[in-house]
Amino acid sequence: MANSNTYDYRLFIRKNILIVVDTLLILLSLFLYLRFFHPTAFESYYTFTDNVIWTLAIVILWYFYAAIFDMYKISRLNKTAEIIKNTIITATLTGITYIFIPYISPTLPLNRMPAFVLIGTMVILLLIWRVVYSLVFQHPILVKRALVIGAGWTGRELVKTLTQNEKIYHNTGYYFFGFIDDDAEKQQRTIDNLKVLGGSNMLYKFVRRLKINELIMAIPEHESLKSQLVGALVDCENYGTHVSYAFDIYEEQTGKVMVKFRNNEYYLANPYRIIQSNAFYTVTNRIINVICGIIAGVIFIPIAFMIYVLNLLASRGSLFYSQERVGKNGSVFTIFKFRTMIPDAEINSGPQFASLNDPRITKIGRWLRKTRLDELPQFWNILKGEMNLIGPRPERKIFVDALSQTIPFFKLRNAVKPGLTGWAQVNHKYASDSEDSLIKLQYDLYYIKHRSFTLDLWIVLRTIGVVIKFKGT
Structure with a gap:
């Protein structure tokens, strides 16, 4: 009887109003810039085959950067300081990229300074619109x-x-x-x-x-x-x-599934429809993962050499670190990472969660974690079919067994292949205890329930944002 699509449809409308007006304002900024500072380009605007690429390019660039900086999360539209900061950054990066990439921008004169009017116009119009949007949709x-x-x-x-x-x-x-x-x-x-x-x-x-x-x-x-x-x-x-x-x-x-805590035990509030299967998604996703793995392999060697030199200067020891992790359906495989901790980091303490200011992490290791570069060797696991580009992060067996005692449904996250990055990683901090692990599990189960190419792309873009802002762990 209940119509579960009603809410999704309404939020879809709200988000798309924001997207459509953003697009119109970006194109208006472009129109004003061309009209007053580059009339020759404006004269040929109606030649579709000549101008469609650069006309669409600025919109595509905006949404690329907007995804990275999470500009379309409705719940964040009340944070004025964050709106201003992210709008300025996104509009500036969009304008600069657009202006200085000749293949997607119109032919510009040698003096490109007036082109920064485009950036300023975008910032002003988008800031005004987003403040108005927030106020309008809060009206009773x-x-x-x-x-x-x-x-x-x-x-x-x-x-x-x-x-x-x-x-x-x-x-x-x-x-x-x-x-x-x-x-x-x-x-x-x-x-x-x-x-x-x-x-x-x-x-x-x-x-x-x-x-x-x-x-x-x-x-x-x-x-x-x-x-x-x-x-x-x-x-x-x-x-x-x-x-x-x-x-x-x-x-x-x-962006999480609901979890109950009752009689000192955790329960899924709605245990139905968590695991979804889609043969087309599975096969296509595997092809994409292989292609990404091959591309990553090409750029891996120079980065590995740079990290090796930095490691020699900061903390002598092996370049790589291997560890057994739990994969799909509980299978155990060996994961590879660039070493970020001192050698034999667990020889005295035994297995434990890494904390935010963990003294075992080296200076170079901290930088590698924040930029997520320490995860690059896992593209080898992706090529082998043990991991996907997107999915729940693989956990150590000792932690899986321990958390499964407290959270009976913890192993549900092993219904899909683990990933290099995931929905939990772009939405929550590093899990330093069982409470954080539960929150990340809620995000992981949401991903498993709703996974799609659209959600995967969104996670990739959000991951780029995490790397750019040094918010990795």
Whole structure:
């Protein structure tokens, strides 16, 4: 009954409004620059075959850099300082790249200084638009008026996650009016600052009175719905109120799957539909991985020589470091990395998570980790078919066994091949304890559930951003 696509569609519209207007403003900036500073190029603008490449190039460049700096994450649009910084950086890099790559820019005069007007215009227009966008979509008229059906753990976790920051709360596009729950003991109580308004017999009444346009089902799928609730939902849908699932909204907002903690144990809030299979994706992905592995092999030798020299200067020892890791379906394989720690780093301490300021990491090793260059030798594992370019990072068996005792579903991440980089790596810091490992697992399971070529490309671009900003671990 519940329409899980409703939320995705609405967020899709919001994101695409942002994308379309961004595109129009970039093209407007280009038009103004050409019109006033380079009229000869403007005169030939209508010759499609001559100009389509450089016209599209500036848009493509913008979205390339925008992906790297995560410019289209809706929840970040409330952070004014971050909006200003990332817009300036993205527009500047787009303009500079566009201007100084002759094959994708129009023929420019020898004096290219006026071309920086293009950059300035882009920055000003995009900054104004993004501030306006953030303010407009926080207006009550455009916010979804929602009721949460079920005041149990799932409903409370969704509300807590989406309302923990007032500004981010507005950017989610929701305003919660309360819970609906048939448990008489919960009714009229306030749970997590949200009132339980009544039972399902009052649902249709509250929908009409409060002008609710979204009902969020926070009742586990394996639980049967009472006939009274089913009837009320039908009435509400006929009235024009959309029904969606709490799990889908949580995943879309956070990029993670929902996890319960009950009786000192962790549970997947929605254990269904985690593992998806797609033969076309699997075969094509393998071809892409082999091509990337071959390309990486070409550039590997000079980088390896440079790192070898740096290692000799900073910490004598072997260039490479090998270690057994757990792969798909629990298979064990040997992973290769450039050494980033002192020799025999675990001889006294034994296996342990690396921490942020781990004294075992060498100065060169810290730089290698921040730039992710220490992972380059793993392209050999990719060529061998033990790893993919994108996927959950492979863990050591001792950690997998230990974490599986605490988190029963931890081994679900081994349903796919591990990756050189992954969704967890671009969204969360390095896992230094079991709590961080759980958060990264939530991201990994989200990737396994939603993996696609689009998500893979997004992760690659975000990884470039991590490398550029030295945010690796």
